[in-house]
Amino acid sequence: MWSYDKILQYPIKIKTPNPGLATKIISQYGGPDGELAASLRYLSQRFSMVTPEAIATLNDIGTEELAHLEMIGTMVHQLMKNATVEEIESSGAGAYYTDHGRGVYPQAASGTPFTAAFLQVKGDPIVDLTEDLAAEQKARGTYEWLINQTDDPDVLEPLKFLREREVVHYQRFGEALRKVQDYLQEPRLFIMPKPDFLRSNELNR
């Protein structure tokens, strides 16, 4: 179960519309290394994870990624909402506008719609945590390419915040992997005393 706070994790107040930038930032909403893929990946991998620490890490980070999804949606919305159709067309956002108007649709910057093919749940804790480490690096990289494409401080500050969160998540998944490696290496050999009903043959003999 979840509880919801009606507040963004980091404040977003973009004053200048920029529809062209919106159709790039949308990639962190529904793109291959975006926040929707991240949250679904972690929240789904959680069920087959081992050790309480690693399960909690997936649950907490998966939840935080949903808060990031909300931030990205807000950024796209604010960048689109006061743009004129002429601005949308001239900024190269015409294709997006044709399909989605000024709405927020989960797609990649290239236009590819969101798909679960962006993520994996292998059901093997080492495989899944290793994927998560890679996912955090890919998200960090995407934020850097987005940061390179804008000078608007209203956009830059939330992007930098989100990028730093990916760095922190990488560290946490790395620690979770250590716990899981230790747990899987632990010898687990249990010796059960033979119960009486199995001894009956020996007694009768």
Added chain:
Amino acid sequence: MINNRRLDEMYYSNPEACIPQELVIENVRLAAAYVPYQFMCEVFSPIESLAAGTAFPELFSPYNRKDNENRPCRLSEC
């Protein structure tokens, strides 16, 4: 900021200091990945944490725009 200085130099220069991470990882096996454990030392204030995106100074690694972009290294630098 963690830069190219050696971590042990950085952390052992003041023997009293709280070292915010594991410096040596033991029992490493081949074909496995390891990230050092982080240990709790100092944290930013809540408002600094919000601005930085982390409460932990040792994890704060801001991106410096285009100078981080990958470029092939010249023969003289490689």
